[in-house]
Amino acid sequence: VxxxxxxxxxxxxxxxxxxxxxxxxxxxxxxxxxxxxxxxxxxxxxxxxxxNPRSEPRGILHDVTFTHPQFDAPALAAQAELPRLANTRCTYYAGAHFGFGFHEDGLRAGYAAAARAMADG
Structure with missing residues (x-):
């Protein structure tokens, strides 16, 4: 909120x-x-x-509900296939979906993609 x-x-x-x-x-x-x-x-x-406000705030400007991703078995199986996409036609992929869906996972995947791209020159 x-x-x-x-x-x-x-x-x-x-x-x-x-x-x-x-x-x-x-x-x-x-x-x-x-x-x-x-x-x-x-x-x-x-x-x-x-x-998680304990009461309704005054002066509400915007109200939205956020959720964190929950990875089920099919999602984890698909996640295991993501490395096969790497280095395909000079295309590198990154995102939080390479880990547990958190910002840090996206950052880690971005560093890994950048390292692969730099190694490929």
Whole structure:
């Protein structure tokens, strides 16, 4: 949820950070609020993104649901075939789908593709 509700930040302004969290000790649920204002160098208005909000934020600008990929057996089998695509007609492939679907997997695949391309000269 992208919003402008300052109540999702720590009460003390000195405690505001790019990433802020609050945990409910009774349910173990965690809400994370990150400050787009800080992360993107935006003007003073608080542009905040909250994941798993404990209550409905005020000043909602955009609401979207994100999910992480879940790889099933057919996806893992297809993933094992990806290396066969490499170096086909001077084409190199990279992406998070070469790993577990996270940014770091995409970065790792990008480095590997670049190394293959440079080795092929």
């Amino acid at each position: 992208l919003h402008t509700d300052r109540s999702f930040l720590p009460r003390a302004a000195a405690a505001h950070a790019s990433w802020n969290y609050v945990a409910d000790p009774q349910t173990s649920k965690v809400a994370v609020t990150y400050s787009m204002t800080r992360l993107q160098g935006l003007p003073d208005a608080p542009y905040l993104v909250t994941l």
